[in-house]
Amino acid sequence: MEATNNLNFLATLLPFSIVIFIIAVGVVLLNQHFQKNLYLQKLTEKKLKIQHQNELLRSSINTQEEERKRIAQDLHDELGSVLSIMRMHLILLEEQSSQNSNNMPSVVQTVRKLSETAMTSVRSISHQLMPPQLENFGLVRTLEAVINQGHNIGSLDIRLSAPDNFPQLSWHTSLGLYRIVMELISNTIRHADASIVDIQFEYHNQLLICKYEDNGKGLIKLNTQQGLGLNNIEGRVSSLNGSIGLTGSREDAGFRALIQIPLLNSL
């Protein structure tokens, strides 16, 4: 009788416990699954948000560059032409006044020289706004030209190297990389107190790599303005769907930047 009671009791208790156990494990597993899915959903949301921000940034940079291009063209084509014609007339006036032998030539000569200075300035501003070689000769040739001209570089020794298989870049990518490299060079000149800059381009598996290195002070004494310069660089890299790594926290160990731009859709 006791054995029957025992069996009846266990026959109820054991299956009931097993059922509750299965339910409890099920609740825990479903909760884990739900948490994992929620986490993945958040990651996707974040990714979409970053993508949207990058698109906004790219659109804003494109608009800015288009505007710069238009201003550069207007300056070069319209103001440059006007100044050119003005200079031509001034040369004629200079010749005529020298024949009449009055005091006019020196005044005309001064005005002519001023117009030539204005023409040089217009050309320089126009080229700074939008380098004319970039569209026709590409990024590497444009950077080479800038380095060879030596404007605003001073005693800095800039070494540039690019592989033979350097790809044909879109205008958007070329311009973006050009601005990034120029900003880095500008930072080195202004803050690093460096004597050598080494710029290396590499291209592997549709990934364009730019290694920038100087032998200056590194990143230690960065102030807000310099930080903004780096923010601009990071913004431009993001707009090209790329990544940037900066090193140089050790004093006098130089500054290094590694920029990687995927070229899958940008070519």
Added chain:
Amino acid sequence: MTVARLIIILSHIPILATAIYAAVCFKQLTRPLRIFAYFVFMSALVQFISLFLWFGKENNMPLLHLYVPLTVLFLAWFYATILQRFIEVKIIWWTALIFLLFSIINSIFFEPLLTFNSNALTIESILIIILTLFTFIALLNDIFRQSDPGNTTSLNWINSGFFIYHSCTLVLFFFGDKITTVLSTMFNMYTWMLHSFLSIIMYTCFFISLWKRPTT
């Protein structure tokens, strides 16, 4: 030695392993995990004394009367720490104090020290199931994940261990006094074998939670 007896003894290995591991990595633990480690130390101490009394064929029921309110107090401290942003901490502490009072009254008037304290254990399980379910909801919350991202995995394992153990043993505890008094020694042993199996699962979850502790 019977298989059932062996399983009951072996079920103490995860408890010992968890307690040793908690002691080894105690300094690296975050505040909620340290509070949890105190609970593990207390639990291991009581359960091993209980095991030795069982070996010596002594009645270990008085220890259970001590273990149940202590567990509730430690878990109230633990859950009050992790749920402080979501629930008024006073509610948890008042519930724990009321339970403590109930447990004392129950041990004096209804289920004496030498008998199985089924009432206290059942209510303890119900309270812990409520807290674990609430914690599962809290762990899904963004505020919790963002403010305490490292602890989430560990707390999830601890919570899962408590939830599985207490929801399954609720029935055993509810019928606990009948199991110990009505059933024969053999069937009694089988029932506690089931309890040992659930205890192994719970302490394995605890061990994993400490293993997956946030590292700085």
